[in-house]
Amino acid sequence: MCITNLITRVAQAIALGKKPHVIIATPGRLVDHLEKTKGFSLRSLKYLVMDEADRLLDMDFGPSIDKILKFVPRERRTFLFSATMSSKIESLQRASLRDPVRVSISSNKYQTVSTLLQYYLFIPHTQKDVHLIYLLNEHAGKKIMIFTRTVAETQRLAILLRSLGFGAIPLHGQLNQTARLGALNKFRTGTRSILVATDVAARGLDVPAVDVVVNHDLPQDSKTFIHRIGRTARAGKSGIALSLVTQYDLEIFLRIEAALGKKLDEYPTQKDEVMVFQNRVEEAQRHARMEMKNLMETKGKKGSTLKGGKKGGAGSGGKRRHDDMDAEEG
Template identity: 75%
Template structure:
């Protein structure tokens, strides 16, 4: 990948100095007594194969067919323990291969069963997209052993889902809210035979207020089971969930720090006036034209507007946020994955867990409100050892957020230097596109506002909970 062009940024030096001042506050976490921790593998140790970890030949062949050349660190550490019939807490940075780390042991246990039961494994995920993606991984890795799985998520008709559950799948991948709906309303659906429970992205599940639902779900599950809890971070909430759901677990921690970004990721900031954000965004899109790019915004409204705005200037942008229908969300994701659209404009619904094979650039149009989300956003690129670039637009109103991010990740970002005159060449066209996008958003709000659109801000959707970023908290 070509290196980033370096140009001079015409911002006051006194203001730029504020970017690297020590912040007054940093993110903190509480701790409690920890389970047994398995140390990271020695760097110079020979690379193991999946067969070396104890995975049987049919599943090794599936890994090879999917291009899994060698186990990632989280896989190498957690799979042997899972095959020893132990509860596991897996802590690893985003994009580390956590899905295969829990799917392979479950499939192997299923293969070893003489008469595998229905609902043998249950995998919980915070978002519909992630649950769907995990379901695809289960099908791909289990294709040679005839595994039956189904995905149960909100936003879709419950009747076809009830029919799918009636066929007694081996593995269910679900969001918590919709799964609880089926347990309470779908006749004959029980989890009393479940042998394996996986709670993926546990910290985000709890951040999205799924705690009470998880407590209810645990009551439907047998006490004699294996439980795998995977999370990017270990918060006090995750520790409480661990105590409630796991028995004598082993902890596998791959990350060396609480907020870690991979070494192959190049991170930059642009310190710009707030009024020129759109101009600098289009300048960057022009610089990275043809590259797979995710633009992160803070609100549903801005996601929709920026997508319309970018399309008006000829860029292939498509929005992804929590207020789209489930079919529209999956459609947007699939178009981006397939390369039919090279720009995805998204809220933090796309920040974690999603496996998009090749993302070249991440642009933070809006800085996230916490450092953990920043790490997950930029983790959409530079995955699996590949290089990637992340650029953050920092305005005069973002200084405290920016300082906290730098302090949390333990490094100072490089400045992406630009020439203001070159940037301002786009000003006239950008202003015209802004007018067009405002009119389009007005029409969209009028169409949806009659029903109380979240875009308009009248009221959250039925069953949802208002979030500070305009997204609905209920993903189930």
């Protein structure tokens, strides 16, 4: 059974009373049940698995994990999975493992698979959107993930893309769990072919067959870059990673190349072919600004920065449907 904040404690307590063989849980909610749910214990636990342990500790779940370790028997098998081995992970390993055997799948933590093709586009900051639209047209019909640095930029891009007729859906940390799962399901099933996301989608998600990853905004560190582009070219399949690099990103980009241990190839473009989209993109940008303004104005009324989308915007029937999608998907 699954234990998260998405389901009520009472419903979970009833399910735990049936003594499930496997429990998948977030640390905080599991501790809550261990301390408050009568009759529930982990005294007979045989296997403890901590997946994405580095991320759990980065999200300050350390105290909850320490409490869980006090509730489980000493005689058990523990599996700790982590993309990196930080000092926090080393401390957790010492606390939770006895005579551990370490298995490393790569000596270079920034190594990428041979089936992944990586390119960059060096462009003026003011032309990021028009180059993005050019790339999406170049790779039309493919499943594409676009990464941004902020929630606001994720939402703005999703609105912009929808106003241009692309099947885009946003995913970020300000969406509730139901909305996140809904967005992921639509992307997985192909109902939406483009997922615009913050780094909440950079790791730990089961999204099969992503063809292209686009870094609309470069991340601040090389580790996050690797996690992002690792969304494609999985399980032996091929994939493409494209990074938009502006005059303000050079230092970050050079650090990423240094971590990768190689120079990336520049993606070939023709300026006149890119600028064909300029007028339509500028119109879509104006529409997105209006929608974002409306969303900010309704923030207090609807309890979320990113609900709404039924006010403002352009008046055509097509764009009205895009607004309805905003209301539906966050």
